[in-house]
Amino acid sequence: MAWISKNWTMSGIIKGLIVTLKHVLHIGNRPTVTVQYPYERMKLSPRFRGLHAVDENACIGCGICEVNCPNGTIRIVKHNTRWYPQVNIGMCLFCGICVDVCPMNAMKMTGNYELADYTRESLIYGPDRLLFNKEVKQ
Amino acid sequence: MGMIANAYELIIYILEFFGVYGPIKNIFQVLGIEFVLKIIIVLVEVGILFVFVLLTVMFLTWMERKVVAMVQARYGPMVTGPRGLLQPVMDGVKLIGKEDIIPEKADRWIFTLAPFIVFIPALLVFIPIPFGQSLIISDLRVGLLYIIAISAVSPVAILLAGWASNNKYSLMGAMRAVAQDISYTIPLALAAIAIVLFTGSLSTVDIVNAQSGTWFGIIPKWFIFLQPLGFILFLIASIAEMGRIPFDFQESESELVAGFFTEYSGMKFAMFFLAEYAHLFAVSGIVVTLFLGGWSFPILPFVPPMLVPLVSLGVFLVKTYAVIFFAMWLRDTVPRMRIDQLLNLGWKIMVPLALLNLLLAGFLITVWGAF
Amino acid sequence: METDELIVNMGPVHPSTHGVLRFRLRMDGEIIKECTPVLGYLHRGTEKLGEMKTYLQFIPYTDRLDYVSAFPYNYAFVKAVEELAGIEVPLRAEYIRVITMELNRIVNHLVSIGSLLMDLGASTMMLWGFRERENALQLFEKLCGARMTFNYIKPGGVREDIPEGFIPQLNEFLKDMEKRIEDYEQLINSNEIFLMRMKNIGVISAEEAINYGMTGPTLRGSGVNYDLRKYEPYSIYRDLDFRACVRNEGDSYARYLVRIDEMKESLHILRQVVDTMPEAKIVSSAKYGIAPMTGAPSAVSTYFPRIFAPPAGEVYSRIEAPKGELGFYIISDGTTKPYRVKIRSPSFCNLTAIPKMVQGLKIPDLIAAFGTIDVVLGDVDR
Amino acid sequence: MNPAEELKQKLPAAVVSTGMQVNKPMAVIKTEELLNAARKVKEMGFDHLSVITGTDYNDHFEVVYNFFSYNNKQNLVLKVIADHDKPEVDSLTSLWKGADWLERETYDLVGIRFNGHPNLVRILLAEGWMGHPLQKDYDMMRRK
Structure with missing residues (x-):
């Protein structure tokens, strides 16, 4: 009461x-x-940390990214005649340490975030899918 | 038009209007099975009602989501159909396609039966609700009593569902639902009885008719103006009866996972879901009938008599949707109460207030009668 | 009538245990006679991981402890490392750190209040909270490229300077947020049902709160005027004007109000920080530094070292995280990896008190009290 | 006055040595005197037990208690050395209820037993887990 x-x-x-x-x-x-996601997307900032990309000409395959990766995500593998990093997205923390430590500034992270896939194997991004050529792009 | 009491007569009237009733009736008379025609017409009207109710229920699920989305600055369903209007259909398809799981330790028969016992009364309750002038399946002389009685079946079914699931959350949800329904049916009925004092009849049609007309030509003679306290009590009690936030203890998803239908899936879950919204529609319709003048509206006398059923149906639906919108709006605003607080509110506050309201109503009628 | 006790396992999968926490409840009908939290469903061995990773590599893991407010966790670890190694931090970096941490405090309290009200059945507040949180997350994304797991604060500074357009967007957020907090207060603060659910529920007195080791808003809700930012100032909090938000009741409602007040205080702090931010573009100290990279496409400046080994020693450093006192106990043996990392997580210590708080109450009260403690299971189980 | 020194004055028998842990006064306590020292510490106004840390140093265990006083705004660190083969120290649950879970966690992960703890069972790891992961000789590769 x-x-x-x-x-x-x-x-x-x-x-x-x-x-x-x-x-x-x-x-x-x-x-x-809210946005209607598959039909419209939010604008990403240029610093967005998504899938990696490796500059084909700058990368020297030194393996510093491999050593510094906290989760053992990166391996250096042979691609054609040179050595390039291979990234296992399934284990990646997207922390960006590999970008920070790269002495040649060859590693960078793109805005690609739609990385879901059907098999674990396809989450391993080899150099063939990571490499980009600076000259060609610009 | 005034002689047409219910939908059965309306169908006959329409058939006569097109001149087909006589020949059809003759055929059946010749065959000596006139009662079959009656059954057919009854089935048709009931069928129309159920289809209408189910469509409304589907629409309500869509509307619920849209209202919530509007409050929460979202879109809500947008993909299926124009502005997501077909989303309920997709949901139905999905639920039918789902595996119907019966837990191993559940009481199979009761577990299967319970959704039906919830679902059927939820439809039956529509029978004495006047959707419009002469748009009523059956104008029962004890209409109001029938409604209250039928609504009282669902807690039994909920208890069956909760017990048969053999799940602690279900059982607790069921116990809560029963406690809640019992303690709220009393103020609900008491508030409704005050109306009966005014009309002197339990028939819903009589109640609506008593509310047609105006005072001083402006204020419609709705019982909400005579019985504001009764209206508030009835509204609160009926929201509790519907089991919606702030009184949705039977499912209270953050406490009891999903309450009494935790273990249900597929079509059985869909039946609980549909029953819930059918109940929402029915209870809102009852609120409109008792307190907001039903289908009556001051402009109704100026409508051509042929269109009266249609217009009155429109009036009724607008009012009902207003009540439904209020329930949805309230749901988006307030948190859930606690079960013991609800029971306190029900027994210690609402029942005395309902009795007081009854007293006021009696006093008002006596004074009214003296003049 | 003979009745039996009911043992209810609430969780680990339950809508309102905020993750994978399990309460083993011994109940008499609806009344809780005994509540035993069962933890460990999200235990990822972060402390062991800390022994395996270098100091820099461990920072991303600190993000994942309390994924709702990761900046303070970054900072707490980094602060411990800085104390251990004696690293000076440039002033601008400290300002940026405070911006991130205070924004994160707002985000955390939005999520906390939102999920509390969601548990109470009012989904609107949750969505509204997430609406504003989204704006803050976009600021974070702009700042460091990630929305929840930042890896932004580094020993000796921050990863990158604030980008262009960040401060105007932040100002807009601050202005918007003020109005939104008013909305929230209007929506819930005086709602009778909310008051019924929150007042005198989960009461814990100041002595008990201290004895149980509760910290943060849960402690201040019990009337202990203590805020590490105020009384053991770190970073630039010494120069800022703010107050510790205290309520004396010690019930769920007090804890809720403390959070609302803290959001306002954070806005106040942010406004000061934005106004007085130094212009010098130094965001990393060069004590251990290597030469900055040339021709960097983005502003990624890597002043912090690749090989970083603080001197041997041990340090316990604590900060006022949104959920309470967050401490990192680091023992270094002079190598590149910590010898031992102990995380004193606020959620874990605050959760200690829940059996005491809810004894004799009902399941809905457990949810209300638990919601106001505001735990994140990544933080509890580590 | 430095609270560690103060403690040493009050309980000279219990304190082995005093020092600083970065900027916090620290006192190393004899293992068997821990409960007495803790009681004294609580009398001195250190009402907040911030954290309990156990560390494996291969030849001994260290248990570190960080205290804080809300009234005096002071820090104090107590350190106890436990035997490596039989790591046992007294439980502080009778003085600080917050010590309950912190001690259970230390037992769970580091393997230090706390005498007098009311319910010393594993808290983060599953029941029946073998070994204590934060011990340095814990075999990470063994399947549990």
Whole structure:
């Protein structure tokens, strides 16, 4: 009874109802903030850390990224005649340490984040899928 | 039009209007099976009602999601159909396609039976609800009692479901549902009885008719103006009956996982789901019938008589959807209560208030009668 | 009537245990007679991992302890390493660190309050909280390229300077956030049902809270005016004007209000930081530094060393993480890898008190009390 | 005054040596005197037991207690050396309830037994786990 005598107006709930109604009627609010993902995408920042990319000409295959990777994600493998890193995305932390430590600035991370795949093997990105050629791109 | 009491007569009237009723009736009379025609017409009207209810229920699930989405600055379903309108169909297809799991330790028969016992009363409750002038399956003389009685079946089914699942969460959800339903049917019925005092009849049609017309030509003679306290009590009690936030203890998903239907899947789950929304629609319709004047509206006398059923149906639906929207809106605003707080509220506050309201109603009628 | 006790296993998969926590509840009907948390479902051996990784390699793992607020975890570890090795940090880097940490505090409290109300059945607050969180996450993404696991704060500085357009966006966020907090307060603060659910639930007195080792908002909700930022200032908190948010009731509602107040305080701190931020573009100290890379396409400046071995010694350094006192105990033997890393995680220590808090209450109260403790299971189980 | 020195004055029998842990005063306590020292520490106003750390040094175990006083805003570190073959120290659960889980965790991961703990069972690892992972001779390759 004490509770009802104190709260019989239900002012708190009514206040809440007003706030939610404001949202329904879009008063002072953006109507929707979500995006319809597969059809529209959010803008990524240039620093986004997604799938790796390796500059074909800059990389010297030194293996510093391999040593510094916290999770043992990177292995240096032979590709054609030179040695390049191979990244196992399934284990990758996307921490960016490999980018930081690369002495030739050959490793970078792209904005590609849709990396789901059907097999574990296809998560291993060999040099054939990671390499890019700076001259060709620019 | 005034003589047409229910949908059965309306169908006959329409058939007569097109001049086909006589010949059809003759055929059946010649064959000596006139009762078959009656059964057919009843089946048709009931069929139309059920299809209508199921479509409404599907629409309501969509609407619920859209209202929630609007409050929460989201889109809600958008992909299936225009603005996601066909999402309920897809959900139905998905649920039918799902594996129907019966837990090993469950009581198979009761487990299977329970969804039906929930689902059927949820449809039966529509029978005495007047959707519009002469749009009523059957104007029972004890309509209101029938509604309250039928609504009281679902806690039994919920208890069966919760017990048969052999799951602790289900059982607790079922116990809560029963405690809640019992303690809220009483203020609900008491608030409804106050209306009966005014009308002197349990028939829903009589209740609606008593609310047609206006005072001073402006204020419609709805019982909400005579019985504001009763309306609030009835609304709160019916939200509790519907089992929606802030009173959704029977499923309270953050406490009891999914309450009494934790173990249900596939079509059986869908039946609980449909029953829930059918209940929402029915209870909102009852609120409209009792307190918001049903299908009556001050402009109705000026509508050409041929269109009255249609217009009154429209009026009824607009009012019902307003109540439904309120329930959804409330759901998006408030958190869930606690079960003991709810019972406290029910027994210690709402029942005395409902009795007080009854007293007020009696007083009002006496004073009214004196004038 | 003879009744039986009901043993309910709440979790490890349950909607409101915020992950994979399990409560073993001994119940009398709906009343909890005994609550025993069972942990370890998310144990990943982070402390053992710390012994295997170099100091730099361990920083990404600290992100994954409390994935809701990873910046303070980055910082706490880095601060311990800096204390161990005696590294000076440039002022601008400290400012950037404080920006990230305070933003992360807001994010954490948004998630905390949101999930609390979700558990209470009000899904709107959760979605609204995530709406604002999204803006903050976009700021994080702009800053360091990741939305939740940052690996941004490094010994001796930060990974990169703040990008262009970051400060205006931050200012916009601050302005927006102020209005949003008003919305939240209007939506829930005085909601009668919310008050019924929160007031006098999970009460813990100041003495008990201290005795149980509770820290952070849970401690301040019990009336202990203690904030490490204030009374053991680290980074640039010494120069900032803010107050520790304290409530005296010690119940769930007090803890909730402390979080709301802290968000406002964080906004206040952020505004000061943005206003007084030094212009000098030095974000990494060069004590152990190697020469900066030339021709870097992005602003990735790698001043911090590839081979980094602090002197032998041990250090326990603690900060005020959003959830409470976060400490890293690092023992170095002079090699490139720590000899021992001990994480004093706030969630773990705060969770200690839950059996005491909920005894004699009901399952819904357990959820309310547990929600206001605000644990992240990655942090509890490590 | 340095609380470690103060403790040494009050309990000269218990304190082996005092020093600093970076900027926090530290006192090394005799193993068997830990409970007494802790009681004294609590009387001195150190009401917050921040963390308990156990470390395996191959030839001995160290258990480190970090205390903090909310009233005096002081830190104090207690260190106890435990025998490597039979690592046992007294439990502080009777003084700080927060020590309960911290000690269980230390037992679980480092393998130090706490005498007088009411419920010294594994907390993070599964029941029946073999060995204690943070011991330096723990075999990481063995399947559990």
